[in-house]
Structures are given as C-alpha cells and as structure tokens.
Amino acid sequence: MRKPDSLAYVGIIVSTFFWGTNFNAGALIIRHMTPISASIERFLISTTLLLLIFGLQGKLRLSVLRENLWAYVGLGLLGFTAFNLATFFGLQTTTPINGALILATTPLWTMLLAVVFERERIDTARAIGLFFGLLGVGLVITRGDVQMLLALKVARGDAIILAGSLAWAANMVGTRRFVKQATPLENTTFSMLFGTIGLIVLGFMFERPLASIAATPGNIHAAVLYLAVGGSLLAYLLWFRGIHQIGAARTSIFFNLAPVFTMLVSTVLGVPPNAWQLVGAVAVILGVVFASGLVGIPTRARAAQT
Template sequence: MQRPLLLGILATAFWASNFDATRIALESLAPLTAASLRFVIATIAIMTLLACTEGLALAPLRRNLLAFPALGILGVAGFNAALCIGLQSSSPLTGALIMATTPLSSTLLESLLTRKWPAVQTFCGMALSLFGVALVLGRGHFATIGAMLTPGDLVILAGSLAWAAYGVGCKRFVKDASPLAISSWTMLFGTIALVLTSLTEGNPLRAAWRAAPDALLASLWMGIVGSALAYIFWTIAIAGRGVARTAILFNLVPVFAMLIGWGIGRAPAPLQILGTAITILGVALTQMRLSRLTARPSRGPIAS
C-alpha cells in the first residue's frame, strides 16, 4: 500500500475515534470545556509542527487577517462545539454518518455560490447518501424520522454545515497559504473562541483539574492523535494523492466509527450496517465524479 494512501486511511480512523473519545470526555467535562481542552492540546502540537516545517511566517496571516479568524470561529469553534454538544444525546455512529454527508454539503454550497450545478450523477449520489442516513435515523420507518431525531442529531447537522462552509470558504477566500498554514492559523483562532466561550460554563482550568483520569486521557488522545496527528497525516496524503482522491477516504469515517463501537461492545444493528454502507456508496459515487472532473489538486482545508 502506498504511504500517502495508508496515512490518509489512518487519519480517517483517528477522526472516527474522536466520536467515542468525546463521549468519554463528556462524562466529567462540560461540552465547551471538553472541546476547548482538546483544541488547546491540538493547537500547541500543530503550531509546533508549523514552526518546525514552514516557520511561523506572518505574511500568510497578514494576507488573511479577516479570513483566518472568521473561518476558525466557523469551522473549528462552531463545528467542534456542535459536535460536543450534539453527542450528549446523539450516538457516535449517527454523528459519524451525519458528518459523512459533509462533502456533499460542500459540493451543493459551492454550486450555489458559483451557480454551476453538479452533474446528474452527483445529485444521485447525494440522494443515495441521504437515504442511508435516513435509514439509520428512522430505523427503517421513514415517516417517523422527525420524531426519532434527537436534539443532538440536529446540532451535529448544524456543525456539519458549518464545516462544509469552512471548506468552501478556505478555497474561495484564503489567499496564498499552504494547507498546513491554513489549518494551523484557523485552529488557533478557533481555539481562542472555544476557550472564551467555555468560560460561560465556569472555570475551564478548574474543571480540567477535577476531571476524571479517563476524561483527561480521552482529551489528550483527541488533541494529539485525533486532531494534530490526523491533520499531519491528511496533509501528507493530500500532497501525495491530491485533494479529490484523498477526499474520497473521508467516507471511511463512519465505517471506522462503527468498528470502534463494535470493538468496545456496542454492536451495530443490521439497519445501521445497511444505512452506513448506503451512505458511503452515495458519497463515493459523488466523489468519484468530482475526482474525474478535477484536473489538478487545489489548496484548501486539510480536514475535520
């Protein structure tokens, strides 16, 4: 297996592990405090990487003095706060499935902005993917999906849309910055926003000090492995495979989320397995079409 492909797959596995790790952290930390702790750790790690590889040059920051803070608040603070809040009532697998539709949301949002509508195959992929998510959420009873949706599902959906807007915004509004620089600076501003917001829940330092060891270990895992290391691996995969071909791998996130849940004793129901497979098939159908239309890799955000 090629090294960029292997690292891309590992990145999706690390991201998938964040769903269950978040649930562990939420057992003794408030949602915004848990998200803040994770990204303080991740920001220290990824800014250190940026300093050691590309240097902490301020030129990209000056060129994007409005874009970086806005995108950080939207795609890092907004998305991850929504994920932590949503997982209080949603399940890790459902959250991962909702997040798997993010590439489709990005495609649709970009189409609205450019007024260039996707091909029929892309729309078919979107419909198939949404059918798979609906199958899981409604447990086969589509007429009662609205009643079965938890508040957490809707919050995670809002976070997914925020991440889609972040991706499109990075592509359209960021000027002359590498993927690592984009991720590092937006993560820094997003982390600042998360920390400030977490003050509404009390003293985050005191909460982290009093947290159970399991919650702290889960936060450490999410910060170093599920965020910083995953970003690094994803960057290498993009450099070796291109954006479009690497984006297809994001469809593996719900698969790994399901396998991780299975490994810790939460066996998925047959409908969940079927819905996951249909969702991945639909997203892959769309992404394969996009990959054929993409002639050259383009710069953009690294990933969630």
C-alpha cells in the same frame, strides 16, 4: 504502486481511523467533562503543538496571517469553534455511530454549498450521490420511520451534529473562496488558533473550564490528549500529505472509512450497529463515491461517440 504512494495510503487510512474513533473517545469524555471545557483542552494542545512545531520550522508565515486575518477569524469560529461544540454537545444525546455517519455526509454538503456560492454544476453522478447520501442520513436518524422526518422528530443530538457537519462544509468552501496564497498547513493552524480563542471566550462565559479540567480523572485527560494529538494534529498532517501525494479526489474517498472505524470500535466495546445504521452506512458511502466523481455516468454525447 510506488513506496511513497503506499505510505500515503497508509497515512490516509490512519487519518480516517483517528477521525472515526474521535466519536468513541468523545462519547467517553463527555460523560466526565462539560463540552466547552473538553473542547478548550483539546484544541489548546493541538494549536500549541502546531504553532511550536511548524512555527519553529518557518512554515507558518505571518504575512499570510495578516493578509487573511478576518477570513481566518470567521473560518476558525465556524470550522473549529462551532463544529467541535456541535460534536461534543451532539454526543450527549446520540450515539458515536450516528455521529460518524452523519459527519460522513460532509462532502455532500460541501458540494451543495459550492453549487450555491461558487456556481458549480451538479452532473448526473453527483445528483445520484446526493440522493444516496441524504437517504443514508435519513435512514440513520429515523431508523426507517419516514413519519419522524415529516413530524420533525429528529433526535436533538443528530440535529446538532448535522449542523456541525454543515459548519465544517462551510469552512471548506469558505477557505477556497476567501483565503489567498496560503498552504493547507497555514489554513489549518491559523483557523484552529482563532477557533480555540473562540472556545476559550465561550468557556469562561458559560462554564468553569479550569475547575472542570482540574476535576477530570486522568484517563479522561488521556482521551482528550488522543483527540488533540491523533484526531487533530496527526490526522490533518497525514491527510494533507495524502492529498499532496495522490491527489484530492482519491484521498477524499477514504473519508468514508471513518464511520466504519467508529462501528468497529463500538462493536468491540459492546455496542454493535443496528440494521438501519448498517444500511445507512452503505447509502452514505455510495453517496460520497458518486459525488466525488470516482464513478462516472456517461453523458449522451459521450455515449454516442462509443
């Protein structure tokens, strides 16, 4: 393995660590801050850093922003405003482990939306992946009690985070479909900018963000800073660098490590996963492995040639 590839893999693993521990930090933050105010503080920091660092380097083109303005407005509201609020509101009534496991199914929802809106085909491997992924989520949110699903008695927090996962999947499909001639860095920065504006508007409509932020203890601000710098800025940059170095297919599979890190940190903090969460985690990971194409199922035609 070449040194650049090795560094790319390290960066990808660090990204998934940040994303996995986002749920642990988020669960702590939400005990002391209102959800929209916490989101505003996090993304104001992230967006400002992105604009300053890469704007000064000339890597953010205003021509791209003008050409894709309305796409970025919609994608920002969907992928950053809605997704982030779903995470914080969901963590009020569910566990970090459940949240991370549900979010780990995002590649499956992305695949389904691509089938619906981009006419992609689902082959056997992807169908198997979808089955395992849905099975894993079902086990996590019902603890093996199918009657809960039949009676629609899913926990409110699980349902909210699932909606956030769908919003993020829609953001990814929408970025591919509606944004023209832009780099991943530009997509992230400009979408995050409008997502942050959406959060600020909602914050002043429904909360008192300045008062909430001012009354928050210092250690909670440190957790928000961790989310802003680690879970938003560094995680995205390392992830996109990994895609550039080793390709999207091999990079995407590491997304499955996020709930593993959430479980490890939760265990250290005295809240180990239950049996259904462990079984669900295995099913979700298998689902994304098959859906990503890393495990191929030979077709009849190919099998006949061998």
